[in-house]
Amino acid sequence: MLLLNRHPAHRKPLIPAHAALLGAPAADEVERFLAHRPNHAPTPLHGLPALADELRVGSIHIKDEGQRLGLGSFKALGGSYAVIRLVLEQATRRLGRPVDIGDLHAPEVRAVAGGMTVACATDGNHGRSVAQGAQLVGARAVIFAHSGVSDGRVAAIARYGAEIVRVRGTYDDSVAEASRVCAETGWITVSDTSWPGYERIPGLVMQGYTALIREALRSMPAPPTHVFLQAGVGGFAAAVAGHLAVLFGEERPAVVVVEPARAACLFDSAKAGRPLRIDHGEPTVMAMLECYEPSLVAWRILSRAADAFMTVDEEDAVGIMNRLARPNGNDPAIVAGESGGVGLAGLLAVARDAGARETLGLDHRSRVLAINTEGPTDPGRYRQLVGLDPADGPLPHTLPASEGDHR
Numbered sequence: 441m442l443l444l445n446r447h448p449a450h451r452k453p454l455i456p457a458h459a460a461l462l463g464a465p466a467a468d469e470v471e472r473f474l475a476h477r478p479n480h481a482p483t484p485l486h487g488l489p490a491l492a493d494e495l496r497v498g499s500i501h502i503k504d505e506g507q508r509l510g511l512g513s514f515k516a517l518g519g520s521y522a523v524i525r526l527v528l529e530q531a532t533r534r535l536g537r538p539v540d541i542g543d544l545h546a547p548e549v550r551a552v553a554g555g556m557t558v559a560c561a562t563d564g565n566h567g568r569s570v571a572q573g574a575q576l577v578g579a580r581a582v583i584f585a586h587s588g589v590s591d592g593r594v595a596a597i598a599r600y601g602a603e604i605v606r607v608r609g610t611y612d613d614s615v616a617e618a619s620r621v622c623a624e625t626g627w628i629t630v631s632d633t634s635w636p637g638y639e640r641i642p643g644l645v646m647q648g649y650t651a652l653i654r655e656a657l658r659s660m661p662a663p664p665t666h667v668f669l670q671a672g673v674g675g676f677a678a679a680v681a682g683h684l685a686v687l688f689g690e691e692r693p694a695v696v697v698v699e700p701a702r703a704a705c706l707f708d709s710a711k712a713g714r715p716l717r718i719d720h721g722e723p724t725v726m727a728m729l730e731c732y733e734p735s736l737v738a739w740r741i742l743s744r745a746a747d748a749f750m751t752v753d754e755e756d757a758v759g760i761m762n763r764l765a766r767p768n769g770n771d772p773a774i775v776a777g778e779s780g781g782v783g784l785a786g787l788l789a790v791a792r793d794a795g796a797r798e799t800l801g802l803d804h805r806s807r808v809l810a811i812n813t814e815g816p817t818d819p820g821r822y823r824q825l826v827g828l829d830p831a832d833g834p835l836p837h838t839l840p841a842s843e844g845d846h847r
Contacts, residue, residue: 442748443748444747445710447743454686455740461647462647462741467651470521470654473525483652483655485659489769497807498805501660509572511569513815514676514811516565517648518569520569520570521644521647523577526556526558530553531553557579559630560630561607561611562583562585563727564593570630585605586607588611588723588730590821592819592821596817648679652680653679656809666806667693667695668783668808669810672703674735675738694800695745696746697746700729700752701751701754702721702722705733705734707750707751725825726779728779747800748800756788758778761777761780764776776812778825779813780813780815
């Protein structure tokens with residue numbers, strides 16, 4: 441199901457605050473911080489020429505965030521970046537002098553961090569990022585995980601030293617509980633969703649995501665004409681779409697936001713022309729995208745920078761996992777989690793529908809970019825859905841690195 445963006449603000453420039461949040465100088469700052477991370481390396485960008493031929497488009501590239509900072513998800517760029525920024529700001533205030541990323545491990549900065557507690561709700565990946573950031577700086581982390589977060593994902597968060605609080609209900613219930621407890625205790629909420637009066641920290645989380653689109657644009661032979669981005673609350677999609685809007689202006693690529701049909705809060709918001717909280721329904725296999733209310737700051741950006749919204753079904757998500765897991769002609773195998781290939785699943789649905797192709801101007805000249813936002817963050821679930829062990833890594837392929845793996 442495809443819905444064009446009819447919001448009155450569509451294709452208008454971002455408001456100055458959002459342009460500053462996601463523009464080139466901010467992205468420069470994110471990359472400067474990343475350079476100080478001991479396990480940082482740009483993630484690979486793979487060409488999918490066989491799939492491009494099948495879908496009758498010029499090219500398809502997919503950025504593989506399954507290898508990001510040891511966390512297996514693009515979320516590694518956001519929560520930990522926000523935690524580091526918050527610690528440095530607190531240290532600057534406490535010590536009465538400027539404190540920068542190079543001072544992060546100084547004893548006096550570690551002492552400041554040791555007195556801080558950061559907390560968040562999670563579907564799995566954001567909590568790991570916040571926990572990793574807290575461990576890196578020496579702060580305490582408390583992560584609120586709702587009923588749908590698997591034990592495997594909770595264990596992965598706990599490995600970074602975080603305390604886990606289980607919350608009955610949905611992701612939105614865990615967001616509310618984390619916010620309530622933080623207000624009572626004075627802990628710092630490091631959320632990847634925003635609401636009235638709480639936008640700056642989610643903005644920092646989103647700012648961290650600009651690194652992945654920066655890397656992708658450097659590696660692509662030419663800028664994309666179409667970008668398909670999966671969304672939960674919308675922070676990732678808004679960060680990428682917003683950066684592209686600031687960078688390219690009127691020449692920016694068409695951006696399509698893709699959600700699970702069972703949890704399409706942005707799609708329904710676009711239909712209504714305003715942010716909506718939707719009813720909780722049957723759980724979706726796309727667990728990282730199972731959100732029922734959009735982030736306010738993300739919605740404000742996407743209402744301007746997204747060109748269309750669409751939904752995909754459960755079988756689409758599982759099908760793209762299996763398609764990516766096995767080499768296909770000259771296309772390499774890519775290990776994608778349940779939510780990782782959803783943007784690409786959206787492309788497949790559009791490319792096979794003549795009306796949708798025409799609506800989006802998708803043709804043999806189109807250059808498409810998608811993001812594999814996560815690897816097998818729940819290995820047991822991956823084995824169940826794909827029939828392969830993710831520990832074995834991608835299956836072999838014959839495509840030369842110079843053609844299929846732009847770094």
